[in-house]
Amino acid sequence: MIEILNPAELARAREAGALVAGILQTLRxxxxxxxxxxxxxxxxKDMITEAGAQSCYVDYAPSFGRGPFGHHVCTSVNDAVLHGRPHDYALADGDLLSLDLAxxxxxxxADSAVSFVVGGSEPPESLALISATERALSAGIAAAGPGARTGDVSAAIGAVLGGAGYPVNTQFGGHGVGSTMHQDPHVSNTGRPGRGYPLRPGLLLALEPWVMADTADLVTDADGWTLRSATGCRTAHSExxxxxxxxxxEILTAPERARV
Incomplete structure:
Protein backbone atom coordinates (compact mmCIF):
# COMPACT_ATOMS: atom_id res chain seq x y z
CA MET A 1 0.00 0.00 0.00
CA ILE A 2 1.20 3.51 -0.87
CA GLU A 3 -0.66 6.49 0.60
CA ILE A 4 -0.57 10.05 -0.69
CA LEU A 5 -1.58 12.43 2.10
CA ASN A 6 -3.87 15.41 1.65
CA PRO A 7 -3.10 18.81 3.29
CA ALA A 8 -5.08 18.01 6.46
CA GLU A 9 -3.26 14.69 6.85
CA LEU A 10 0.09 16.39 6.25
CA ALA A 11 -0.68 18.81 9.09
CA ARG A 12 -1.24 15.84 11.39
CA ALA A 13 1.98 14.26 10.11
CA ARG A 14 3.87 17.39 11.17
CA GLU A 15 2.42 17.05 14.67
CA ALA A 16 3.40 13.38 14.83
CA GLY A 17 6.90 14.22 13.61
CA ALA A 18 7.33 16.95 16.21
CA LEU A 19 6.24 14.55 18.96
CA VAL A 20 8.69 11.85 17.87
CA ALA A 21 11.51 14.40 17.64
CA GLY A 22 10.74 15.71 21.12
CA ILE A 23 10.59 12.28 22.72
CA LEU A 24 13.91 11.26 21.16
CA GLN A 25 15.56 14.48 22.34
CA THR A 26 14.31 13.88 25.88
CA LEU A 27 15.45 10.27 25.85
CA ARG A 28 18.88 11.29 24.59
CA LYS A 45 5.56 4.99 27.27
CA ASP A 46 4.79 7.85 29.65
CA MET A 47 5.49 10.55 27.03
CA ILE A 48 3.46 8.78 24.33
CA THR A 49 0.53 8.36 26.71
CA GLU A 50 0.68 11.97 27.93
CA ALA A 51 0.55 13.18 24.32
CA GLY A 52 -2.55 11.12 23.55
CA ALA A 53 -0.62 9.16 20.96
CA GLN A 54 -0.16 5.44 20.30
CA SER A 55 2.96 3.32 20.11
CA CYS A 56 3.58 1.56 16.81
CA TYR A 57 5.74 -1.08 18.49
CA VAL A 58 3.87 -2.63 21.41
CA ASP A 59 1.61 -4.83 19.28
CA TYR A 60 3.95 -4.98 16.28
CA ALA A 61 4.28 -8.59 15.10
CA PRO A 62 5.76 -8.87 11.57
CA SER A 63 6.86 -12.14 10.03
CA PHE A 64 10.57 -11.47 10.70
CA GLY A 65 10.16 -10.94 14.46
CA ARG A 66 9.00 -13.05 17.37
CA GLY A 67 6.05 -10.84 18.09
CA PRO A 68 4.53 -8.91 19.52
CA PHE A 69 7.47 -6.58 20.23
CA GLY A 70 5.92 -5.59 23.56
CA HIS A 71 7.89 -2.37 24.16
CA HIS A 72 7.63 1.29 23.14
CA VAL A 73 11.08 2.07 21.71
CA CYS A 74 13.95 0.14 20.14
CA THR A 75 17.15 0.36 22.20
CA SER A 76 20.14 -1.01 20.28
CA VAL A 77 23.54 -1.00 22.02
CA ASN A 78 27.00 -1.32 20.42
CA ASP A 79 26.83 -4.33 18.07
CA ALA A 80 23.01 -4.25 18.02
CA VAL A 81 21.74 -2.10 15.16
CA LEU A 82 18.02 -2.69 14.57
CA HIS A 83 14.95 -3.71 16.58
CA GLY A 84 16.86 -3.71 19.87
CA ARG A 85 14.39 -4.97 22.46
CA PRO A 86 14.70 -3.15 25.81
CA HIS A 87 16.01 -5.41 28.57
CA ASP A 88 17.68 -5.17 31.96
CA TYR A 89 20.95 -3.51 30.99
CA ALA A 90 22.60 -0.44 32.52
CA LEU A 91 24.41 1.76 30.01
CA ALA A 92 28.20 2.04 30.40
CA ASP A 93 30.56 4.86 29.49
CA GLY A 94 31.35 4.69 25.76
CA ASP A 95 28.33 2.60 24.78
CA LEU A 96 26.94 3.43 21.34
CA LEU A 97 23.16 3.65 21.77
CA SER A 98 20.66 3.78 18.92
CA LEU A 99 17.05 4.73 19.71
CA ASP A 100 14.36 4.08 17.11
CA LEU A 101 10.83 5.39 17.71
CA ALA A 102 7.59 5.26 15.72
CA ALA A 110 6.16 9.39 12.19
CA ASP A 111 9.33 7.31 12.54
CA SER A 112 12.85 8.42 13.48
CA ALA A 113 16.09 7.09 14.92
CA VAL A 114 19.22 8.60 16.46
CA SER A 115 22.59 7.14 17.49
CA PHE A 116 24.96 8.63 20.06
CA VAL A 117 27.73 7.73 22.49
CA VAL A 118 26.86 7.55 26.18
CA GLY A 119 29.02 9.27 28.78
CA GLY A 120 32.22 11.23 28.27
CA SER A 121 34.06 8.82 26.01
CA GLU A 122 34.37 9.54 22.29
CA PRO A 123 35.50 6.32 20.58
CA PRO A 124 36.65 7.33 17.05
CA GLU A 125 35.12 4.25 15.41
CA SER A 126 31.72 4.98 16.96
CA LEU A 127 31.79 8.64 16.00
CA ALA A 128 32.75 7.74 12.42
CA LEU A 129 29.85 5.30 12.14
CA ILE A 130 27.36 7.84 13.45
CA SER A 131 28.71 10.55 11.15
CA ALA A 132 28.41 8.29 8.10
CA THR A 133 24.76 7.49 8.77
CA GLU A 134 23.91 11.14 9.42
CA ARG A 135 25.65 12.29 6.24
CA ALA A 136 23.98 9.52 4.25
CA LEU A 137 20.60 10.57 5.63
CA SER A 138 21.21 14.17 4.60
CA ALA A 139 22.24 13.02 1.11
CA GLY A 140 19.13 10.89 0.76
CA ILE A 141 16.87 13.76 1.80
CA ALA A 142 18.61 16.10 -0.64
CA ALA A 143 17.94 13.62 -3.46
CA ALA A 144 14.23 13.32 -2.62
CA GLY A 145 11.65 15.49 -4.34
CA PRO A 146 8.89 15.42 -6.93
CA GLY A 147 10.09 13.72 -10.10
CA ALA A 148 12.87 11.83 -8.35
CA ARG A 149 12.66 8.07 -7.90
CA THR A 150 13.40 5.85 -4.95
CA GLY A 151 16.53 4.66 -6.74
CA ASP A 152 17.87 8.22 -6.73
CA VAL A 153 17.48 8.38 -2.95
CA SER A 154 19.00 4.92 -2.47
CA ALA A 155 21.97 5.77 -4.69
CA ALA A 156 22.66 8.97 -2.74
CA ILE A 157 22.57 7.11 0.58
CA GLY A 158 24.71 4.26 -0.71
CA ALA A 159 27.32 6.59 -2.17
CA VAL A 160 27.99 8.07 1.28
CA LEU A 161 27.97 4.77 3.17
CA GLY A 162 30.09 2.96 0.59
CA GLY A 163 32.38 5.96 0.20
CA ALA A 164 33.05 5.81 3.93
CA GLY A 165 34.15 2.20 3.51
CA TYR A 166 31.20 0.44 5.09
CA PRO A 167 29.44 -2.64 3.69
CA VAL A 168 25.74 -2.00 3.00
CA ASN A 169 23.03 -4.48 4.00
CA THR A 170 19.90 -4.37 1.83
CA GLN A 171 17.60 -6.56 3.93
CA PHE A 172 16.23 -3.60 5.87
CA GLY A 173 15.97 0.02 4.77
CA GLY A 174 13.66 2.96 4.43
CA HIS A 175 9.94 2.72 3.71
CA GLY A 176 6.74 4.58 3.19
CA VAL A 177 4.68 5.68 6.19
CA GLY A 178 1.18 7.07 6.60
CA SER A 179 -1.71 5.64 8.53
CA THR A 180 0.53 2.64 9.28
CA MET A 181 4.21 2.34 10.14
CA HIS A 182 5.54 0.23 7.26
CA GLN A 183 4.26 0.80 3.74
CA ASP A 184 5.58 0.70 0.22
CA PRO A 185 7.74 1.90 -1.36
CA HIS A 186 10.84 0.24 0.06
CA VAL A 187 13.90 2.51 -0.02
CA SER A 188 17.09 0.48 0.03
CA ASN A 189 20.27 1.97 1.47
CA THR A 190 22.01 1.52 -1.86
CA GLY A 191 20.70 1.42 -5.40
CA ARG A 192 20.77 2.73 -8.96
CA PRO A 193 19.52 6.20 -9.90
CA GLY A 194 16.61 6.58 -12.25
CA ARG A 195 14.89 3.44 -11.05
CA GLY A 196 12.06 2.64 -8.67
CA TYR A 197 8.88 4.39 -7.59
CA PRO A 198 8.44 8.02 -8.71
CA LEU A 199 8.09 10.41 -5.77
CA ARG A 200 5.21 12.88 -5.66
CA PRO A 201 3.87 15.49 -3.23
CA GLY A 202 2.03 14.06 -0.25
CA LEU A 203 4.17 10.90 0.00
CA LEU A 204 5.80 10.25 3.38
CA LEU A 205 9.07 8.33 3.53
CA ALA A 206 11.07 7.14 6.51
CA LEU A 207 14.70 7.12 5.34
CA GLU A 208 17.04 5.17 7.58
CA PRO A 209 20.70 4.62 6.73
CA TRP A 210 22.37 2.15 9.07
CA VAL A 211 25.76 0.47 8.95
CA MET A 212 27.99 -2.05 10.67
CA ALA A 213 31.72 -1.36 10.84
CA ASP A 214 33.07 -4.42 9.03
CA THR A 215 30.22 -6.65 7.83
CA ALA A 216 26.89 -6.62 6.03
CA ASP A 217 25.69 -9.76 7.82
CA LEU A 218 23.18 -9.77 10.68
CA VAL A 219 22.43 -12.27 13.42
CA THR A 220 19.28 -12.36 15.56
CA ASP A 221 19.30 -12.52 19.36
CA ALA A 222 17.48 -15.20 21.29
CA ASP A 223 14.75 -12.61 21.97
CA GLY A 224 13.72 -13.05 18.32
CA TRP A 225 14.00 -9.31 17.64
CA THR A 226 17.38 -7.68 18.27
CA LEU A 227 19.55 -7.67 15.14
CA ARG A 228 23.32 -7.55 15.67
CA SER A 229 26.41 -7.46 13.50
CA ALA A 230 27.60 -10.97 12.74
CA THR A 231 31.16 -10.08 13.75
CA GLY A 232 30.35 -8.22 16.97
CA CYS A 233 31.48 -4.90 15.46
CA ARG A 234 29.85 -1.60 16.36
CA THR A 235 26.91 -0.19 14.45
CA ALA A 236 24.90 3.03 13.98
CA HIS A 237 21.48 4.05 12.67
CA SER A 238 19.95 7.43 11.71
CA GLU A 239 16.41 8.05 10.47
CA GLU A 250 10.29 18.50 4.34
CA ILE A 251 11.89 16.85 7.38
CA LEU A 252 9.04 16.14 9.81
CA THR A 253 11.18 14.70 12.62
CA ALA A 254 13.89 17.38 12.70
CA PRO A 255 15.02 18.25 16.26
CA GLU A 256 14.05 21.90 15.83
CA ARG A 257 10.41 20.84 15.43
CA ALA A 258 10.47 18.94 18.73
CA ARG A 259 7.62 18.96 21.19
CA VAL A 260 6.64 16.62 24.04
Missing part, protein backbone atom coordinates in the same frame (compact mmCIF):
# COMPACT_ATOMS: atom_id res chain seq x y z
CA UNK A 29 19.27 13.88 27.35
CA UNK A 30 18.28 11.33 30.02
CA UNK A 31 20.44 8.46 28.71
CA UNK A 32 23.53 8.54 30.92
CA UNK A 33 25.97 6.07 32.39
CA UNK A 34 23.92 3.77 34.61
CA UNK A 35 20.60 4.35 32.85
CA UNK A 36 18.69 1.11 32.40
CA UNK A 37 17.17 0.33 28.99
CA UNK A 38 13.92 -0.59 30.72
CA UNK A 39 13.77 2.92 32.20
CA UNK A 40 14.15 4.37 28.68
CA UNK A 41 11.21 2.23 27.58
CA UNK A 42 9.12 3.36 30.56
CA UNK A 43 9.88 7.04 29.91
CA UNK A 44 8.86 6.56 26.29
CA UNK A 103 4.41 6.86 17.04
CA UNK A 104 0.91 7.41 15.64
CA UNK A 105 -0.78 10.73 16.43
CA UNK A 106 -4.07 11.76 14.87
CA UNK A 107 -4.00 8.62 12.76
CA UNK A 108 -0.65 9.42 11.09
CA UNK A 109 2.71 7.81 11.87
CA UNK A 240 13.98 10.84 9.62
CA UNK A 241 10.44 10.90 8.29
CA UNK A 242 10.15 13.28 5.35
CA UNK A 243 7.21 14.56 3.31
CA UNK A 244 7.64 15.04 -0.43
CA UNK A 245 6.52 18.58 -1.29
CA UNK A 246 6.03 20.53 -4.50
CA UNK A 247 9.64 21.70 -4.42
CA UNK A 248 11.62 19.12 -2.43
CA UNK A 249 11.35 17.31 0.89
Missing amino acids: SRSAVGTNLLDIDRWT VSLGGIV HTIAITDDGA
Whole structure:
Protein backbone atom coordinates (compact mmCIF):
# COMPACT_ATOMS: atom_id res chain seq x y z
CA MET A 1 0.00 0.00 0.00
CA ILE A 2 1.20 3.51 -0.87
CA GLU A 3 -0.66 6.49 0.60
CA ILE A 4 -0.57 10.05 -0.69
CA LEU A 5 -1.58 12.43 2.10
CA ASN A 6 -3.87 15.41 1.65
CA PRO A 7 -3.10 18.81 3.29
CA ALA A 8 -5.08 18.01 6.46
CA GLU A 9 -3.26 14.69 6.85
CA LEU A 10 0.09 16.39 6.25
CA ALA A 11 -0.68 18.81 9.09
CA ARG A 12 -1.24 15.84 11.39
CA ALA A 13 1.98 14.26 10.11
CA ARG A 14 3.87 17.39 11.17
CA GLU A 15 2.42 17.05 14.67
CA ALA A 16 3.40 13.38 14.83
CA GLY A 17 6.90 14.22 13.61
CA ALA A 18 7.33 16.95 16.21
CA LEU A 19 6.24 14.55 18.96
CA VAL A 20 8.69 11.85 17.87
CA ALA A 21 11.51 14.40 17.64
CA GLY A 22 10.74 15.71 21.12
CA ILE A 23 10.59 12.28 22.72
CA LEU A 24 13.91 11.26 21.16
CA GLN A 25 15.56 14.48 22.34
CA THR A 26 14.31 13.88 25.88
CA LEU A 27 15.45 10.27 25.85
CA ARG A 28 18.88 11.29 24.59
CA SER A 29 19.27 13.88 27.35
CA ARG A 30 18.28 11.33 30.02
CA SER A 31 20.44 8.46 28.71
CA ALA A 32 23.53 8.54 30.92
CA VAL A 33 25.97 6.07 32.39
CA GLY A 34 23.92 3.77 34.61
CA THR A 35 20.60 4.35 32.85
CA ASN A 36 18.69 1.11 32.40
CA LEU A 37 17.17 0.33 28.99
CA LEU A 38 13.92 -0.59 30.72
CA ASP A 39 13.77 2.92 32.20
CA ILE A 40 14.15 4.37 28.68
CA ASP A 41 11.21 2.23 27.58
CA ARG A 42 9.12 3.36 30.56
CA TRP A 43 9.88 7.04 29.91
CA THR A 44 8.86 6.56 26.29
CA LYS A 45 5.56 4.99 27.27
CA ASP A 46 4.79 7.85 29.65
CA MET A 47 5.49 10.55 27.03
CA ILE A 48 3.46 8.78 24.33
CA THR A 49 0.53 8.36 26.71
CA GLU A 50 0.68 11.97 27.93
CA ALA A 51 0.55 13.18 24.32
CA GLY A 52 -2.55 11.12 23.55
CA ALA A 53 -0.62 9.16 20.96
CA GLN A 54 -0.16 5.44 20.30
CA SER A 55 2.96 3.32 20.11
CA CYS A 56 3.58 1.56 16.81
CA TYR A 57 5.74 -1.08 18.49
CA VAL A 58 3.87 -2.63 21.41
CA ASP A 59 1.61 -4.83 19.28
CA TYR A 60 3.95 -4.98 16.28
CA ALA A 61 4.28 -8.59 15.10
CA PRO A 62 5.76 -8.87 11.57
CA SER A 63 6.86 -12.14 10.03
CA PHE A 64 10.57 -11.47 10.70
CA GLY A 65 10.16 -10.94 14.46
CA ARG A 66 9.00 -13.05 17.37
CA GLY A 67 6.05 -10.84 18.09
CA PRO A 68 4.53 -8.91 19.52
CA PHE A 69 7.47 -6.58 20.23
CA GLY A 70 5.92 -5.59 23.56
CA HIS A 71 7.89 -2.37 24.16
CA HIS A 72 7.63 1.29 23.14
CA VAL A 73 11.08 2.07 21.71
CA CYS A 74 13.95 0.14 20.14
CA THR A 75 17.15 0.36 22.20
CA SER A 76 20.14 -1.01 20.28
CA VAL A 77 23.54 -1.00 22.02
CA ASN A 78 27.00 -1.32 20.42
CA ASP A 79 26.83 -4.33 18.07
CA ALA A 80 23.01 -4.25 18.02
CA VAL A 81 21.74 -2.10 15.16
CA LEU A 82 18.02 -2.69 14.57
CA HIS A 83 14.95 -3.71 16.58
CA GLY A 84 16.86 -3.71 19.87
CA ARG A 85 14.39 -4.97 22.46
CA PRO A 86 14.70 -3.15 25.81
CA HIS A 87 16.01 -5.41 28.57
CA ASP A 88 17.68 -5.17 31.96
CA TYR A 89 20.95 -3.51 30.99
CA ALA A 90 22.60 -0.44 32.52
CA LEU A 91 24.41 1.76 30.01
CA ALA A 92 28.20 2.04 30.40
CA ASP A 93 30.56 4.86 29.49
CA GLY A 94 31.35 4.69 25.76
CA ASP A 95 28.33 2.60 24.78
CA LEU A 96 26.94 3.43 21.34
CA LEU A 97 23.16 3.65 21.77
CA SER A 98 20.66 3.78 18.92
CA LEU A 99 17.05 4.73 19.71
CA ASP A 100 14.36 4.08 17.11
CA LEU A 101 10.83 5.39 17.71
CA ALA A 102 7.59 5.26 15.72
CA VAL A 103 4.41 6.86 17.04
CA SER A 104 0.91 7.41 15.64
CA LEU A 105 -0.78 10.73 16.43
CA GLY A 106 -4.07 11.76 14.87
CA GLY A 107 -4.00 8.62 12.76
CA ILE A 108 -0.65 9.42 11.09
CA VAL A 109 2.71 7.81 11.87
CA ALA A 110 6.16 9.39 12.19
CA ASP A 111 9.33 7.31 12.54
CA SER A 112 12.85 8.42 13.48
CA ALA A 113 16.09 7.09 14.92
CA VAL A 114 19.22 8.60 16.46
CA SER A 115 22.59 7.14 17.49
CA PHE A 116 24.96 8.63 20.06
CA VAL A 117 27.73 7.73 22.49
CA VAL A 118 26.86 7.55 26.18
CA GLY A 119 29.02 9.27 28.78
CA GLY A 120 32.22 11.23 28.27
CA SER A 121 34.06 8.82 26.01
CA GLU A 122 34.37 9.54 22.29
CA PRO A 123 35.50 6.32 20.58
CA PRO A 124 36.65 7.33 17.05
CA GLU A 125 35.12 4.25 15.41
CA SER A 126 31.72 4.98 16.96
CA LEU A 127 31.79 8.64 16.00
CA ALA A 128 32.75 7.74 12.42
CA LEU A 129 29.85 5.30 12.14
CA ILE A 130 27.36 7.84 13.45
CA SER A 131 28.71 10.55 11.15
CA ALA A 132 28.41 8.29 8.10
CA THR A 133 24.76 7.49 8.77
CA GLU A 134 23.91 11.14 9.42
CA ARG A 135 25.65 12.29 6.24
CA ALA A 136 23.98 9.52 4.25
CA LEU A 137 20.60 10.57 5.63
CA SER A 138 21.21 14.17 4.60
CA ALA A 139 22.24 13.02 1.11
CA GLY A 140 19.13 10.89 0.76
CA ILE A 141 16.87 13.76 1.80
CA ALA A 142 18.61 16.10 -0.64
CA ALA A 143 17.94 13.62 -3.46
CA ALA A 144 14.23 13.32 -2.62
CA GLY A 145 11.65 15.49 -4.34
CA PRO A 146 8.89 15.42 -6.93
CA GLY A 147 10.09 13.72 -10.10
CA ALA A 148 12.87 11.83 -8.35
CA ARG A 149 12.66 8.07 -7.90
CA THR A 150 13.40 5.85 -4.95
CA GLY A 151 16.53 4.66 -6.74
CA ASP A 152 17.87 8.22 -6.73
CA VAL A 153 17.48 8.38 -2.95
CA SER A 154 19.00 4.92 -2.47
CA ALA A 155 21.97 5.77 -4.69
CA ALA A 156 22.66 8.97 -2.74
CA ILE A 157 22.57 7.11 0.58
CA GLY A 158 24.71 4.26 -0.71
CA ALA A 159 27.32 6.59 -2.17
CA VAL A 160 27.99 8.07 1.28
CA LEU A 161 27.97 4.77 3.17
CA GLY A 162 30.09 2.96 0.59
CA GLY A 163 32.38 5.96 0.20
CA ALA A 164 33.05 5.81 3.93
CA GLY A 165 34.15 2.20 3.51
CA TYR A 166 31.20 0.44 5.09
CA PRO A 167 29.44 -2.64 3.69
CA VAL A 168 25.74 -2.00 3.00
CA ASN A 169 23.03 -4.48 4.00
CA THR A 170 19.90 -4.37 1.83
CA GLN A 171 17.60 -6.56 3.93
CA PHE A 172 16.23 -3.60 5.87
CA GLY A 173 15.97 0.02 4.77
CA GLY A 174 13.66 2.96 4.43
CA HIS A 175 9.94 2.72 3.71
CA GLY A 176 6.74 4.58 3.19
CA VAL A 177 4.68 5.68 6.19
CA GLY A 178 1.18 7.07 6.60
CA SER A 179 -1.71 5.64 8.53
CA THR A 180 0.53 2.64 9.28
CA MET A 181 4.21 2.34 10.14
CA HIS A 182 5.54 0.23 7.26
CA GLN A 183 4.26 0.80 3.74
CA ASP A 184 5.58 0.70 0.22
CA PRO A 185 7.74 1.90 -1.36
CA HIS A 186 10.84 0.24 0.06
CA VAL A 187 13.90 2.51 -0.02
CA SER A 188 17.09 0.48 0.03
CA ASN A 189 20.27 1.97 1.47
CA THR A 190 22.01 1.52 -1.86
CA GLY A 191 20.70 1.42 -5.40
CA ARG A 192 20.77 2.73 -8.96
CA PRO A 193 19.52 6.20 -9.90
CA GLY A 194 16.61 6.58 -12.25
CA ARG A 195 14.89 3.44 -11.05
CA GLY A 196 12.06 2.64 -8.67
CA TYR A 197 8.88 4.39 -7.59
CA PRO A 198 8.44 8.02 -8.71
CA LEU A 199 8.09 10.41 -5.77
CA ARG A 200 5.21 12.88 -5.66
CA PRO A 201 3.87 15.49 -3.23
CA GLY A 202 2.03 14.06 -0.25
CA LEU A 203 4.17 10.90 0.00
CA LEU A 204 5.80 10.25 3.38
CA LEU A 205 9.07 8.33 3.53
CA ALA A 206 11.07 7.14 6.51
CA LEU A 207 14.70 7.12 5.34
CA GLU A 208 17.04 5.17 7.58
CA PRO A 209 20.70 4.62 6.73
CA TRP A 210 22.37 2.15 9.07
CA VAL A 211 25.76 0.47 8.95
CA MET A 212 27.99 -2.05 10.67
CA ALA A 213 31.72 -1.36 10.84
CA ASP A 214 33.07 -4.42 9.03
CA THR A 215 30.22 -6.65 7.83
CA ALA A 216 26.89 -6.62 6.03
CA ASP A 217 25.69 -9.76 7.82
CA LEU A 218 23.18 -9.77 10.68
CA VAL A 219 22.43 -12.27 13.42
CA THR A 220 19.28 -12.36 15.56
CA ASP A 221 19.30 -12.52 19.36
CA ALA A 222 17.48 -15.20 21.29
CA ASP A 223 14.75 -12.61 21.97
CA GLY A 224 13.72 -13.05 18.32
CA TRP A 225 14.00 -9.31 17.64
CA THR A 226 17.38 -7.68 18.27
CA LEU A 227 19.55 -7.67 15.14
CA ARG A 228 23.32 -7.55 15.67
CA SER A 229 26.41 -7.46 13.50
CA ALA A 230 27.60 -10.97 12.74
CA THR A 231 31.16 -10.08 13.75
CA GLY A 232 30.35 -8.22 16.97
CA CYS A 233 31.48 -4.90 15.46
CA ARG A 234 29.85 -1.60 16.36
CA THR A 235 26.91 -0.19 14.45
CA ALA A 236 24.90 3.03 13.98
CA HIS A 237 21.48 4.05 12.67
CA SER A 238 19.95 7.43 11.71
CA GLU A 239 16.41 8.05 10.47
CA HIS A 240 13.98 10.84 9.62
CA THR A 241 10.44 10.90 8.29
CA ILE A 242 10.15 13.28 5.35
CA ALA A 243 7.21 14.56 3.31
CA ILE A 244 7.64 15.04 -0.43
CA THR A 245 6.52 18.58 -1.29
CA ASP A 246 6.03 20.53 -4.50
CA ASP A 247 9.64 21.70 -4.42
CA GLY A 248 11.62 19.12 -2.43
CA ALA A 249 11.35 17.31 0.89
CA GLU A 250 10.29 18.50 4.34
CA ILE A 251 11.89 16.85 7.38
CA LEU A 252 9.04 16.14 9.81
CA THR A 253 11.18 14.70 12.62
CA ALA A 254 13.89 17.38 12.70
CA PRO A 255 15.02 18.25 16.26
CA GLU A 256 14.05 21.90 15.83
CA ARG A 257 10.41 20.84 15.43
CA ALA A 258 10.47 18.94 18.73
CA ARG A 259 7.62 18.96 21.19
CA VAL A 260 6.64 16.62 24.04
